[in-house]
Each structure stands twice: as structure tokens, then as C-alpha cells.
Amino acid sequence: MKGIFLARLTSFFRSPGTFLLFTGMSIVFTLILGGVGGYDKITVPVSGDESLQTEFIGEALEESDVYNFKWQEVEDLKETIRRGNAEAGVILKENGYEMIVGIDSSNVQMIEQTVADIYVNKIQEENISELLRTENEEEREELLMAYQEAKENPVFGITNRTFHSSDAFIFDRSLHSIFGFTLFFVIYTICYTVLPIFTQKGNGVWDRMILSPLKKSEMYIGNLIYSFFEGYLQILVIFFVFRYLVGFDFNGELPGILLIMAVYSFAIVSLAIFITSVVKNIQQFNAALPILSVSMAMIGGAFWPIEIVQSEFLLTLSKINPLTYGMEALNGLVLYNQPIQELLKPISILILMGVIFMGVGIHLMERRHI
Amino acid sequence: MLELIDITKKFKQTEAVKNMNMYIGRGEIVGLLGPNGAGKSTAISMLSSLVEPTSGDVKFQNKSIIKNPQSLRKIIGIVPQEIALYEDLSAEENMKFFGRIYGLKGQKLQEKVNEVLEHIGLTERRKDIVKKFSGGMKRRLNIGVAMLHDPEILVMDEPTVGIDPQSRNYILQTVKRLNEERQMTVLYTSHYMEEVEYLCDRIYIMDKGNLIASGTKDEIKQILSLENTISIKADYWNEDFIEKLREHPQVNRMNIEEKEIVLVVSKNVNIFSEIAHLAEVMNVPLRSLDVKKVTLEDVFLHLTGRALRD
Numbered sequence: 207m208k209g210i211f212l213a214r215l216t217s218f219f220r221s222p223g224t225f226l227l228f229t230g231m232s233i234v235f236t237l238i239l240g241g242v243g244g245y246d247k248i249t250v251p252v253s254g255d256e257s258l259q260t261e262f263i264g265e266a267l268e269e270s271d272v273y274n275f276k277w278q279e280v281e282d283l284k285e286t287i288r289r290g291n292a293e294a295g296v297i298l299k300e301n302g303y304e305m306i307v308g309i310d311s312s313n314v315q316m317i318e319q320t321v322a323d324i325y326v327n328k329i330q331e332e333n334i335s336e337l338l339r340t341e342n343e344e345e346r347e348e349l350l351m352a353y354q355e356a357k358e359n360p361v362f363g364i365t366n367r368t369f370h371s372s373d374a375f376i377f378d379r380s381l382h383s384i385f386g387f388t389l390f391f392v393i394y395t396i397c398y399t400v401l402p403i404f405t406q407k408g409n410g411v412w413d414r415m416i417l418s419p420l421k422k423s424e425m426y427i428g429n430l431i432y433s434f435f436e437g438y439l440q441i442l443v444i445f446f447v448f449r450y451l452v453g454f455d456f457n458g459e460l461p462g463i464l465l466i467m468a469v470y471s472f473a474i475v476s477l478a479i480f481i482t483s484v485v486k487n488i489q490q491f492n493a494a495l496p497i498l499s500v501s502m503a504m505i506g507g508a509f510w511p512i513e514i515v516q517s518e519f520l521l522t523l524s525k526i527n528p529l530t531y532g533m534e535a536l537n538g539l540v541l542y543n544q545p546i547q548e549l550l551k552p553i554s555i556l557i558l559m560g561v562i563f564m565g566v567g568i569h570l571m572e573r574r575h576i
Numbered sequence: 577m578l579e580l581i582d583i584t585k586k587f588k589q590t591e592a593v594k595n596m597n598m599y600i601g602r603g604e605i606v607g608l609l610g611p612n613g614a615g616k617s618t619a620i621s622m623l624s625s626l627v628e629p630t631s632g633d634v635k636f637q638n639k640s641i642i643k644n645p646q647s648l649r650k651i652i653g654i655v656p657q658e659i660a661l662y663e664d665l666s667a668e669e670n671m672k673f674f675g676r677i678y679g680l681k682g683q684k685l686q687e688k689v690n691e692v693l694e695h696i697g698l699t700e701r702r703k704d705i706v707k708k709f710s711g712g713m714k715r716r717l718n719i720g721v722a723m724l725h726d727p728e729i730l731v732m733d734e735p736t737v738g739i740d741p742q743s744r745n746y747i748l749q750t751v752k753r754l755n756e757e758r759q760m761t762v763l764y765t766s767h768y769m770e771e772v773e774y775l776c777d778r779i780y781i782m783d784k785g786n787l788i789a790s791g792t793k794d795e796i797k798q799i800l801s802l803e804n805t806i807s808i809k810a811d812y813w814n815e816d817f818i819e820k821l822r823e824h825p826q827v828n829r830m831n832i833e834e835k836e837i838v839l840v841v842s843k844n845v846n847i848f849s850e851i852a853h854l855a856e857v858m859n860v861p862l863r864s865l866d867v868k869k870v871t872l873e874d875v876f877l878h879l880t881g882r883a884l885r886d
Contacts, residue, residue: 209673209676209677210677212673213662213665213669213673216664216665216669217662217664217665220664220665220705221664408658409656409658409659409660410654410656410657410658410659410660411660411661411662413621413626413654413656413660414654414656414660414674414721414722415677416626417624417625417626417649417652417653417654418649418674418677418678419649419650419677419678419679420677
């Protein structure tokens with residue numbers, strides 16, 4: 207068993223092309239389509255005096271993580287809104303602001319909230335300065351610095367959480383892309399690592415092993431552990447790249463994500479065995495794999511949220527798709543902060559699918575092999 | 577030592593092997609000869625415990641191995657028709673992988689790998705990746721891998737298919753040496769009758785799933801003791817000439833190739849002058865006309881009415 211794993215590992219180091227291709231595609235597709243890494247800021251046109259751009263308000267707008275505030279002349283701003291190139295714009299004044307709304311979306315309220323917070327902070331700072339006016343210049347500077355430091359390093363932090371009803375649907379494009387493309391591309395990597403069992407049966411390597419003291423169970427386990435290893439390695443690489451190179455924090459749930467991914471990888475290894483057991487040759491396998499994996503991604507919610515799928519038929523089909531449960535568990539953990547009891551449902555289904563696909567797949571393979 | 581008793585294998589409606597009996601004694605080289613699709617591979621798969629027969633029994637040292645093949649599997653080495661190797665690994669890595677699955681390790685494994693590599697003439701190329709090997713080198717390694725655990729019985733399924741004559745000779749000499757030096761029992765299947773003639777003590781001939789002849793080379797050739805084989809060679813043939821030969825009452829069977837026609841005729845019948853006359857009348861430019869020494873190919877032609885490579 208160990209020998210089979212090591213032989214497969216040596217082959218992997220000699221030809222890592224497939225692994226690198228699918229890992230790279232997962233990362234690139236997520237970066238491009240998911241808008242991860244700062245590509246997803248909403249542009250909001252703003253207008254105001256030049257002094258506002260360089261002072262407190264201008265600096266605060268620059269620091270926004272969510273919006274890209276773009277300075278324009280008032281007329282240009284209005285033209286941008288009129289053409290529908292932005293949902294809303296803001297005309298800034300010394301003591302207030304004016305919202306120009308083109309599309310009344312939920313973003314408008316959030317933009318207004320952001321701008322309002324900046325003005326509140328500005329007024330607070332001015333009030334503090336006013337109170338300190340009686341002090342001498344040196345003490346005033348010291349107190350202001352202490353105030354700034356306190357703002358940057360608060361005694362305690364406040365985390366904002368939004369309450370959702372049970373029917374609420376949350377969509378985070380970046381997270382969705384990372385999850386979706388990882389679950390999708392790992393299907394290819396794992397399937398192509400299971401395929402050698404098929405080729406070994408055709409080229410006599412399998413027969414040679416059968417005639418050795420190795421048990422058949424050891425032959426399967428050695429190969430399947432390797433498939434799991436390569437698939438899971440791809441998942442680890444992708445998530446570590448986004449966590450430590452891109453700086454995506456996954457709401458602090460990375461260990462849980464990796465645990466769910468381990469269960470998903472097991473289910474996909476089993477699915478790969480099943481696919482390999484029903485195809486007659488490599489050409490059929492190569493034809494079936496993209497059809498199956500893309501279909502699974504489409505109806506499983508890897509490319510778009512499954513919540514937008516309306517067809518009852520497709521939704522029923524999605525119930526026998528491991529990718530659906532992988533996405534459900536990951537979204538439940540990271541977006542909805544579901545407790546473990548709720549996550550156990552998709553995880554258990556993935557394990558069950560893994561056991562069924564594995565059992566049926568190996569049985570069919572054994573029946574067919576002369 | 578190892579025998580097939582009345583063995584049959586059916587795949588759905590097809591009977592790949594029909595009621596076959598076969599015996600292999602210790603230290604023998606036994607040949608299994610037959611055209612492609614004759615059922616040779618299925619027969620040796622049953623004999624080596626890879627495939628369960630539909631009916632009949634396989635016995636090793638008088639014990640059935642169908643339900644309990646472990647005693648046979650320990651002492652058998654198989655050389656499949658395909659290149660059963662990891663193409664991304666080097667020759668030495670392949671050797672070590674297959675050695676380990678037979679429980680060899682450490683110094684013993686290394687010594688065995690060195691010995692077998694030397695035996696098959698690949699010591700210099702031990703570090704090279706298999707997929708860069710020539711067809712002949714792959715075939716040699718394919719054989720070497722089966723020898724690592726010192727099997728008592730070596731089953732070789734067409735080990736020389738698709739390789740150059742030089743590699744083919746090397747393989748045949750290796751098999752002969754293994755048998756002479758180590759008294760290794762060899763079952764050698766091929767559709768090249770000259771290989772089987774060169775190597776084997778006893779021969780079984782199969783066609784369409786049936787065993788059609790068996791015995792030593794001489795015994796098998798005796799089948800043709802009442803007939804002569806005549807070879808006619810020419811640059812091209814004439815349809816009428818072929819038709820006349822086919823209709824000739826003394827011609828029992830004939831095989832037509834591009835530049836040679838082989839006729840099987842009853843012994844003591846002299847049709848040389850008739851053939852020469854026919855050729856002259858029908859404008860066939862004869863190059864030679866002679867009685868052939870009986871070969872296994874002729875026996876096969878006699879038994880089936882077809883050439884071995886048809």
C-alpha cells in the first residue's frame with residue numbers, strides 16, 4: 207500500500223502538470239471572476255471643494271475598504287448618475303452632504319451611512335479641538351495625539367453583525383468564487399488521479415499486483431489515498447494562497463473550511479471511482495468528465511448561487527450532487543455562521559455519498575475486470 | 577506440476593476457451609501457439625489464477641487453485657502482453673516498486689534489482705525513465721520485473737510483440753538461459769511459430785478457443801507424415817492459375833500469400849510437372865518450386881486450413 211502511494215507520488219513529482227494546471231486555473235478564475243484582492247470595490251462619484259479632498263473628509267473617503275470614491279465636477283457626477291454608470295453620487299459640503307441617487311438600491315443606504323459616519327467623526331474631532339482651545343498649544347497637541355491613538359487602538363473592539371431571517375440569502379462574490387472554483391477544479395484533479403487504476407487494469411500492472419502477496423483492498427486503498435492526497439493538496443494550496451498571499455481571512459473559519467473540504471474530497475474520490483467503473487475506455491472518460499463536472503458545478507451552485515435556480519427539476523437533480531452539499535456546508539460555516547449541528551447535515555450526506563459511490567464503483571469495477 | 581482440466585471460459589455468448597486440457601511439468605518450456613484471438617491469453621489468465629473459469633479446474637501440485645490461489649501466486653511470475661510498468665518511473669524505481677510488493681527490502685532488494693538488471697542488460701540505463709526506452713528495452717524490463725522474486729514458473733504472454741529482431745533474439749536467449757541455469761518452468765505463448773520451435777520442449781496449438789494439437793515438436797510434425805508441403809514462389813499470380821490449383825484433386829489445402837503459395841498434398845503424389853505446366857500456360861513467372869521441410873506453420877495450415885498469422 208505504501209509502495210503504491212510512493213510510486214504514485216514519484217510519478218506526480220515527475221509530471222506535476224495536471225495538478226499545477228488545475229490549481230492555477232482555480233486561483234486565476236477566482237481572482238478574475240470573484241474580484242478577490244481589491245478588484246470588487248464599488249465606484250461612487252463624489253464632488254466638492256478642493257479643500258475637502260485634502261482634509262479630513264477626503265482622507266477618510268480614501269480609506270474606505272468597500273467603496274472607491276472618485277472625485278468629479280458636479281456636472282460630470284450628475285451625468286454619470288444619469289447614464290446609469292453609478293448607482294449614487296455624493297456632493298460634499300463643509301457642514302453636510304447631498305446624495306444624488308440614480309438607482310434606489312441597498313447600496314445607496316450603505317454609501318450614505320459611510321459618508322454620514324465620516325461627517326460624525328469630523329464633528330467629534332472639531333468639538334474636542336474646541337474644548338481644548340483653553341489649553342496651551344503643547345498640551346492641546348498632546349491631547350489630540352492621545353485621542354488619535356485611542357481611536358486607532360481602542361480598549362475594546364466592536365464587530366458589526368447583521369441579523370438575517372432564516373430565509374435571508376447572503377451572497378459574497380469573492381467567497382463564492384473561491385469555494386465554487388475550488389470545488390469545481392478539484393473534481394478534475396481527483397478524477398485524473400483515479401484514472402490510472404483503469405489504465406493499470408488495461409496494461410497489466412494491476413494483474414501483476416494481484417499475483418503478488420498484496421491484498422486487493424490494499425491496492426485500492428493505496429491508489430485512493432493518493433488521489434485524496436493530491437486533491438486535498440490542491441485545496442490546501444488554493445486556500446493558503448488566498449489566506450496568506452491575498453490576505454482573505456474567511457471570517458476566521460479556515461480550519462473548519464479545510465475540514466469540510468476533506469469530507470468533500472473523499473466524496474469526489476468516490477465519485478471518480480464510480481465514473482471510472484462505468485466508462486468503457488479513456489476516450490469515454492475524457493468525454494464524460496467535463497460534461498459531468500460542468501453540470502455539477504452549474505446545478506450545484508459553484509458558478510452562481512443555487513438560490514437563483516428556479517427549476518424544480520434542476521433543484522431535484524442538485525440533491526444528488528456532492529458539490530451542492532460542499533457549497534452548502536461552506537456557505538453555512540462562513541457566511542451564515544451556522545452551528546455544527548446544522549453543518550452536520552450536508553457533511554453527513556457527503557460522507558454517505560462517498561460510501562455509496564465507493565461501494566458501487568468498486569463493485570462494478572471488479573465485476574467488469576476479467 | 578500445473579494443469580488445466582477440461583477448462584471452459586465464456587464471456588456472455590462467446591466461448592473464449594472450450595474444454596481445454598493442458599499440463600506443464602517442472603523445468604519445461606511449454607509453448608502455446610495460435611493466431612490472434614485463439615484464446616491463448618484467456619487460457620493463461622485462468623492458468624495463472626487471474627480469471628476464474630466458467631467450468632473445469634486448475635490444479636497446482638494436484639490441488640485446485642481456483643478458490644485458493646495463494647500457493648500458486650507465490651511462485652508464479654507473469655509477463656503480460658502489454659508493457660505493465662509505471663512509465664514515469666525509472667527502470668530501477670519500477671524494479672524496486674514490484675520487488676517491494678513481493679516483500680523484498682533493503683540490501684536484499686537492491687542486490688536482486690542489480691542482478692536482474694544485469695540479466696536483462698539494462699544496468700547502464702537503470703536511472704532512465706521508462707517512457708524514454710525503446711520498445712525492446714521496455715519488453716526486457718517487462719520480463720525483468722516478473723523475475724524479481726525468483727518465480728518457479730514464468731508465464732510469458734507474447735513477450736516479443738512489436739520489437740526489433742535484435743531485441744527479440746535477446747529475449748529468446750534470456751528465456752532459454754533462465755530455463756537452463758535456474759530450471760525455471762516457462763509457459764510461452766506466441767503466434768510466431770519459429771519462436772516456439774526454438775524455445776519449447778512441448779507445444780500446444782490453439783485455434784478459436786479449441787486445443788487442436790499438442791505434443792513435442794516432432795510429434796506435432798508427424799501429423800503431416802502422410803502429406804507433403806509444396807512451396808511455389810513467383811512474382812505475381814494469375815487468378816486462373818490459383819483456381820486450377822484449388823480445384824486440383826491432389827491438393828488438400830492451400831495458403832496464398834503475395835509471392836508464395838503453399839500447397840499441402842498427399843504424400844507420394846508428384847504434381848511438380850503439372851504445376852510447372854500450368855504456370856507456363858497461364859503466364860505465371862515461377863521463381864521456385866520445391867518440397868518444404870515441415871514446420872509448425874504447415875501443421876497449423878493442415879489443421880485449420882488457415883495460416884497462423886491470418
